[in-house]
Amino acid sequence: MDLEQLVAAQDGVVSRAQALACGLTEDALTWRLRSGRWQRVHPGVYVTFSGPLPFAARVWAAILRAGRGAVASHRTAAHLDGLCDDPGPVVHVTAPGDRHVRGKTDGVRVHYAHRLPRSRHPARNPPRTRVEDTVLDLVDVASHPREVETWVTAACQRRATTPERLADALGRRKKIRWRAVAVALLADVVDGAHSPLELRHLRRVERAHGLPTGCRQRRVAGERVIWIDVDYAEFHLRVELDGRIGHTGEGRFRDRRRDNHATVGGHATLRYGHADVFGDPCGVAAEHVRVLRARGWTGTPLSCRPGCPVPACGRP
Structure with a gap:
């Protein structure tokens, strides 16, 4: 894939390593940045246009900042899949659990998970967790059972998944907060309570x-x-x-x-x-x-x- 195709596939975002691998020289990269044709978003991550960043570009920039194997997750993935209308002020990404992203990046929250190869969606772009794993990630970080209700019922009401698929995904999680609440909730959703x-x-x-x-x-x-x-x-x-x-x-x-x-x-x-x-x-x-x-x-x-x-x- 050449640079133009790669940039188009990533909503106008590219990493330094990707640009050099596609044949762009250091001098050409520096000129694009100094001339304002490209913008630096995070260390080693650029957008190939001027002006504000659309949401999809912000997501790609966060994924490339987190590095190989990272995906959008939590509320960010929920917004991408239509589970919520507001993505929130922070882009959430999950990186493989066997490494650590150095430094703090403004506007980005990095999570870590050893199960990421199983929870990553095989085809969607930007890369993200599967819907069921997105819902369970949000259940796991919920501060109140009411939030658990909101995420589970929204996913089913908007027909993004089913209670049966959520139950299967829940059964594969060894540790998760609010497990008892989620199990009881899924039983009630099966009975037709959709909100x-x-x-x-x-x-x-x-x-x-x-x-x-x-x-x-x-x-x-x-x-x-x-x-x-x-x-x-x-x-x-x-x-x-x-x-x-x-x-x-x-x-x-x-x-x-x-x-x-x-x-x-x-x-x-x-x-x-x-x-x-x-x-x-x-x-x-x-x-x-x-x-x-x-x-x-x-x-x-x-x-x-x-x-x-x-x-x-x-x-x-």
């Missing part, structure tokens, strides 16, 4: 109060396909959990059409957002119980804590 809001509803509204088990992410085909977040089909009750910004504008009209269609078909619809499910799960459960009771449910609701209003509202 932190849906997980909260499953655990703190439904299970904590002894409600019947709803069918999650149910696909209903008709004139147009609709998805129901939680469907208590036996009792003709549907629950919609609006945790995303898409429930405004055209999304709001789609919600209205869906709710109207359900009502015409004899279904009741309860709709909640983050403030409801996270702020008052007992109050949400109490509303569920009242509607379920009116529609034939004869089960016994549970109290999740002293003062919980659910048992009282659930008396037949």
Whole structure:
């Protein structure tokens, strides 16, 4: 590969060693830098254009700075694969665990892993960890279980991977923080909870109060396909959990059409957002119980804590 092809493949970034190996002389390299045609990004790493660096160029520069075998990882890899919308201020790369990158590089965080040959994606550019290993790397450095929920559910909700593939990757990790949380979380994601809001509803509204088990992410085909977040089909009750910004504008009209269609078909619809499910799960459960009771449910609701209003509202 000649220099022009290499630079194009690396989003305009090249290392000193690569440029010399492609036949560029020391004098030619120095002239490009002094004339401003090229920029020095890190020691021995250059971009072959002037002006600000796009994100992909910053990633390539960090990978080349970290050296042979290094790949993008953690939040950087997550952004490259569409798991998050904000890459954050730092580029994360992982280098093989048998060596050390000398010196501190501004804007770059270098991690080390002996498993890198197995976790590196075989084809994607810029080089990065596989999606499942990216998620588990982020789980391992999470400071709170809520972050674990966010990364695992985002990966599955955005269809970047599946709970089964994540579970396989987790089984190959000898050491990882929050393992128990991740195992329980993957089981709930398999049951259809695809976001932190849906997980909260499953655990703190439904299970904590002894409600019947709803069918999650149910696909209903008709004139147009609709998805129901939680469907208590036996009792003709549907629950919609609006945790995303898409429930405004055209999304709001789609919600209205869906709710109207359900009502015409004899279904009741309860709709909640983050403030409801996270702020008052007992109050949400109490509303569920009242509607379920009116529609034939004869089960016994549970109290999740002293003062919980659910048992009282659930008396037949």
